[in-house]
Structures are given as C-alpha cells and as structure tokens.
Amino acid sequence: MIHAFKSFIAKENLFKTGEKILLAVSGGIDSVAMCELFHLSSVKFGIAHCNFHLRAKESDEDEAFVKLLAEKYKVPFYVCHFATSDFALEKGISVQMAARELRYQWFELIRKQEGYQYIATAHHLDDQIETFFLNLMRSTGIAGFHGIAIKQGNIIRPLMFAYRKDIKEYIRKHKIPYREDSSNKETKYLRNAIRKKLIPVLNKIHPGFDKIINETIERIGETEKIYREVIESQKKRIMKMENDRIILPIAEILKLDPLPSYLYEFLAPYGFNFTVVKEIIRVLDKFPGKSFSSSSYKLIKDRKNLLIEPLPLSDKESNEKEIRIQGTVSSIPKPIHLVFRELSKDDKFRIDPSSNAANLDAHKINYPLVLRKWQHGDFFYPFGRNQKKKVSDFFIDEKIPIPDKEKTWLLCSGGKIIWIVGHRIDNRFRITQKTRKVLLILWKKENKPAAVFSK
Numbered sequence: 001m002i003h004a005f006k007s008f009i010a011k012e013n014l015f016k017t018g019e020k021i022l023l024a025v026s027g028g029i030d031s032v033a034m035c036e037l038f039h040l041s042s043v044k045f046g047i048a049h050c051n052f053h054l055r056a057k058e059s060d061e062d063e064a065f066v067k068l069l070a071e072k073y074k075v076p077f078y079v080c081h082f083a084t085s086d087f088a089l090e091k092g093i094s095v096q097m098a099a100r101e102l103r104y105q106w107f108e109l110i111r112k113q114e115g116y117q118y119i120a121t122a123h124h125l126d127d128q129i130e131t132f133f134l135n136l137m138r139s140t141g142i143a144g145f146h147g148i149a150i151k152q153g154n155i156i157r158p159l160m161f162a163y164r165k166d167i168k169e170y171i172r173k174h175k176i177p178y179r180e181d182s183s184n185k186e187t188k189y190l191r192n193a194i195r196k197k198l199i200p201v202l203n204k205i206h207p208g209f210d211k212i213i214n215e216t217i218e219r220i221g222e223t224e225k226i227y228r229e230v231i232e233s234q235k236k237r238i239m240k241m242e243n244d245r246i247i248l249p250i251a252e253i254l255k256l257d258p259l260p261s262y263l264y265e266f267l268a269p270y271g272f273n274f275t276v277v278k279e280i281i282r283v284l285d286k287f288p289g290k291s292f293s294s295s296s297y298k299l300i301k302d303r304k305n306l307l308i309e310p311l312p313l314s315d316k317e318s319n320e321k322e323i324r325i326q327g328t329v330s331s332i333p334k335p336i337h338l339v340f341r342e343l344s345k346d347d348k349f350r351i352d353p354s355s356n357a358a359n360l361d362a363h364k365i366n367y368p369l370v371l372r373k374w375q376h377g378d379f380f381y382p383f384g385r386n387q388k389k390k391v392s393d394f395f396i397d398e399k400i401p402i403p404d405k406e407k408t409w410l411l412c413s414g415g416k417i418i419w420i421v422g423h424r425i426d427n428r429f430r431i432t433q434k435t436r437k438v439l440l441i442l443w444k445k446e447n448k449p450a451a452v453f454s455k
Contacts, residue, residue: 022111030164033122038120048079120157123159125164146217248308276292287301321372322371336443337444338421340440352440359425394423395408
C-alpha cells in the first residue's frame with residue numbers, strides 16, 4: 001500500500017518534496033489510513049477536523065479521537081465547530097451540502113493562514129463510482145460523469161488509486177484504530193443507498209464491475225476534454241464582449257449542431273439552466289425584446305443578437321458613494337451591516353475563520369474608516385503576500401462574476417484598503433505575534449451561525 005501510495009503521488013505530481021499538506025481527517029477508516037500513509041512517507045502535514053455537531057456525543061468523540069491522532073503523529077491539529085443544521089436551514093440546502101460548503105471554506109482559510117500548499121481529502125475509487133451514479137440521477141450532464149478530480153486547484157486526493165477494500169485490508173493488517181460513523185449505515189442518504197444497495201448488485205451481476213466503471217469514467221473524462229476544446233473554440237469564434245455586455249449573433253447560433261448542447265454550455269456560466277436554454281431556443285426566430293433572467297444576469301433576445309448583461313444594481317446601492325466610520329462606532333446598518341469589536345489577543349482569543357469576518361491588528365488602524373465601492377486602479381496587498389495587486393486582477397483570479405464585482409465594498413484606513421469585504425484582508429493589517437489588540441469586523445450578510453476555530 002505504501003509503495004502504491006508513493007508511486008501514485010509521483011505519477012500524478014500531487015505535491016513536491018518539502019511541501020506542507022493539510023489533511024482533512026474525520027477519524028473514519030479512509031482518512032485514518034491517509035494519515036498513516038503520509039506519516040510513513042515522511043511528508044510534512046497537519047490535521048484539520050470539522051465537528052459538525054450532527055451526531056451528538058459521537059461528534060465530540062470523533063474530535064477527541066482525531067486530536068489524539070495528531071498527538072500520536074506529533075503534527076499540528078486544527079478543529080472547527082459548526083452549527084451545521086442551522087446553517088443548512090438558513091441557506092435552504094441539505095445538511096450534507098451545508099457540511100461540504102462549511103468544511104471546504106474553512107480548510108482553505110487554514111491552508112492560507114498556516115502556510116500549507118495543499119488540502120488532502122481521503123476520496124478513493126469507490127467514492128468516484130458513487131459520485132458518478134449520484135450525478136447520473138441528478139442529470140448533471142457530461143460534467144458530472146468525469147469523476148472526482150485527483151488534483152483540483154489546492155485540493156488533492158492521494159487515495160484515488162485504491163478501493164475501499166484495499167484500505168480496509170491495510171487498516172486490518174496493521175491493526176490501526178479508527179472511528180465508525182453510524183450515519184454511514186443509514187440508507188436514507190442517497191450516497192449510502194448507492195454504496196450499499198446498487199453497487200453490490202451490479203458487482204454480483206458482473207464481477208469486476210467496479211473496475212470497469214472506473215475505466216469508463218476515465219474515458220469519459222478524456223472525452224470531456226475534447227468536448228470542452230470544441231465548445232471553447234466555438235465560443236471564442238461566436239461570443240463577443242462589449243464593456244460588460246456579451247453578444248451572441250443569432251445567425252451564428254442557429255448554425256450550431258447540436259444547438260441545445262452548444263447554447264447550454266455558452267450560457268451555463270451565467271446561471272442559465274437547460275430548461276431556460278430550451279425556452280430561449282424556442283424564441284430565437286421571434287419575439288424581439290423577450291428577456292430571461294438568472295440570479296445574476298439578464299439575457300435579452302434582440303432582433304439579431306442575444307445580449308447578456310449583469311443585472312443592474314438597485315438605485316439605492318448605485319447612489320451610495322462613501323461612508324465614514326469613526327472609532328467610537330460599534331456597528332453600521334447601511335449600506336451593508338458591519339459590526340466592529342475590539343478584542344484582546346490573549347489565550348482565550350480565537351480567529352473567526354468566516355469569509356464574512358476580518359481579523360485585523362487594531363494598532364495599525366487609523367480612523368475614520370472609509371467604506372466605498374472599488375474603483376479601477378485600486379490595489380492592495382492580499383493576505384499572505386508582500387506584493388501589491390490590483391483589485392481588478394484579484395477579482396479575475398478569484399473568478400468573481402461581473403455583477404458581484406459591482407456590489408463589492410472596500411473598507412479603507414488612511415487611504416489603504418484593509419479589507420475587500422467578504423473576500424480578503426490586506427496583508428499589512430494582518431494579526432502577527434506582536435499583535436496585542438484585534439479589531440474584529442463582521443459583515444452580517446446572513447444570519448448564519450459563526451464557526452469557532454481552535455488550534
């Protein structure tokens with residue numbers, strides 16, 4: 001197993017010697033095996049654990065187990081507590097989706113703050129099969145069938161060479177303790193039902209099915225690359241940009257075959273689903289002026305073109321110029337709700353990891369603060385970097401949609417940006433070992449529960 005692990009990392013070029021990896025560890029069999037393999041490979045790593053408080057006493061026992069695991073390997077341990085059910089209810093999403101959103105947001109925060117190059121999750125080949133069938137049932141299209149990426153941005157999956165049975169055998173052979181998640185036994189969750197009911201039947205009907213389907217997933221991934229190249233080629237040929245408006249000539253669109261697939265791929269990045277795309281196709285040769293809206297964009301069917309542009313800001317937002325905030329102010333309700341707290345950086349202090357929170361060195365702040373919209377030419381020093389960067393380039397790198405750019409606020413001190421609200425603080429104002437007082441600024445965008453982070 002250890003040889004296969006090292007070979008896989010080298011083959012896929014997952015990380016370089018000397019780089020630090022943050023391991024996402026639940027305490028279950030897969031993540032425990034991943035810890036052991038990293039330890040035996042002498043890779044520098046830390047352990048991050050999320051306590052979602054979904055299984056009462058079990059959740060706390062998992063946390064205690066993973067903490068002991070970190071002590072065993074003598075590596076840094078990070079834990080975050082989430083009110084996951086409340087967050088899911090507030091966002092109107094499933095608990096599973098809420099947990100995923102919360103943990104990846106927090107993992108990335110820790111990765112940046114603590115200087116890790118990658119976040120490693122313990123996904124393996126059985127997870128890939130389950131994900132394939134999940135996406136098949138959700139009708140995600142070809143993008144849902146290419147499997148779990150082995151390396152995606154700052155996320156790596158170093159166990160994607162092994163099946164669940166290989167991991168179980170490794171753990172059994174070496175008598176490595178791990179935690180059993182009782183929720184994995186419940187088939188009310190679709191993934192568990194696929195794992196426990198569907199895949200065993202398919203393997204019984206056709207022994208070795210799991211290996212066949214993974215080979216198929218790999219081929220689909222290769223096919224998608226070709227598909228994407230063709231889509232992008234046609235998109236570059238047809239789509240034109242004028243200021244913030246995208247223009248699609250209807251005459252060129254009608255030449256595409258198959259039209260629904262092409263048009264969906266053109267419009268999906270702007271929030272238009274396949275149902276809306278079919279409606280757009282129905283009016284391509286009639287109804288000039290007909291419009292369709294996604295959450296962020298409006299599409300207008302003109303006489304010769306489809307026009308896509310960001311939804312306009314409200315008049316109220318557009319008229320807001322600049323807000324000055326004195327040091328005596330504890331909160332402002334408009335144009336966005338900000339709360340200001342000054343805290344002592346003592347043993348009880350904990351960083352708020354939310355993207356809606358800014359943890360700043362209070363002694364570096366000059367009042368009044370200025371809250372304003374971003375302007376072309378604005379620059380700052382992104383957290384973790386000692387080089388300045390244009391705010392416009394930061395938006396591009398972070399893939400922030402055009403409408404969201406226009407809604408973004410900057411908080412400034414002494415003419416310097418200290419926080420791109422909801423995105424990134426300025427490195428010059430970060431908390432350091434010398435910090436004694438912390439200015440915590442909270443953007444009350446939503447009434448979602450705050451996470452508590454400790455190291």
